[in-house]
Amino acid sequence: MTLTPNFRLGPSPLALAIFEASLKRCEARPDFLDVFYENFLASSPEVAEKFAGTDFARQKEALRASFHHLLLVARNPKQGPDPYLGEIAVRHGAGHLAIGAHLYDLWLDSLLETVRACDPESSQEVETAWEEVMMVGIHYLCTNYEGRHGR
Numbered sequence: 001m002t003l004t005p006n007f008r009l010g011p012s013p014l015a016l017a018i019f020e021a022s023l024k025r026c027e028a029r030p031d032f033l034d035v036f037y038e039n040f041l042a043s044s045p046e047v048a049e050k051f052a053g054t055d056f057a058r059q060k061e062a063l064r065a066s067f068h069h070l071l072l073v074a075r076n077p078k079q080g081p082d083p084y085l086g087e088i089a090v091r092h093g094a095g096h097l098a099i100g101a102h103l104y105d106l107w108l109d110s111l112l113e114t115v116r117a118c119d120p121e122s123s124q125e126v127e128t129a130w131e132e133v134m135m136v137g138i139h140y141l142c143t144n145y146e147g148r149h150g151r
C-alpha cells in the first residue's frame with residue numbers, strides 16, 4: 001500500500017482516515033501538545049526565540065484547532081484554503097512572524113517525533129499520513145510567505 005503525496009488531489013481518503021484516527025489517539029493524551037512544544041522549542045534556539053513571549057495555553061488551543069481545520073481543508077482540496085488559513089499565513093509571513101521555510105522542517109520533524117511518542121499505534125504509515133495532511137498547511141503557508149495578491 002502506498003500513500004503517495006499529491007498536492008493537487010490532496011491526501012488520499014485512506015491517509016485522511018489514518019490521520020484522523022491517530023489524531024484522536026494523540027489527543028487522548030492530555031500532554032500531547034506539551035510534548036510537541038517541548039520537542040519543537042528544543043529543536044533550535046531560533047524556534048525558542050520566536051515563542052519567547054507566547055501564552056502557551058492559548059497557543060496550544062490554536063494549534064489543536066489547526067489540526068482539525070487542516071483535516072477539513074485536506075478533505076476538500078477543490079475548495080481551496082479559506083480565510084482562516086489565509087489569516088494564519090499572513091501572521092506567519094514576512095511582514096509579521098517571518099517564519100522561514102527551514103523552520104517548517106523542524107516543525108514537522110518535531111510533530112512526527114511527538115506522534116511516535118504519543119500514539120501507541122504509530123507506524124510508518126501513520127507518520128506518512130500526518131506528513132501528507134500537514135504538508136497541505138505547510139505548502140500553503142510557505143507559498144504565501146511574501147503575502148498574497150490583493151493584500
Ligand code: HEM
Binds near residue numbers: 091097137
Ligand atoms: C503548518 C504549520 C503551522 C501551523 C498550522 C501553525 C498554526 C499557528 C496558529 C493557529 C497560531 C495562532 C495564531 C493566532 O494568534 O491566532 C500560530 C502562532 C504562532 N506560530 Fe505557528 N503554525 C505553524 C508553523 C509554525 C512554525 C514552523 C513556527 C516557527 C517558529 C511557528 C511559530 C509561531 C509563532 C511564534 C506564533 C505566535 C505565538 C504568539 O502569539 O506568541 N508556527 N501558529
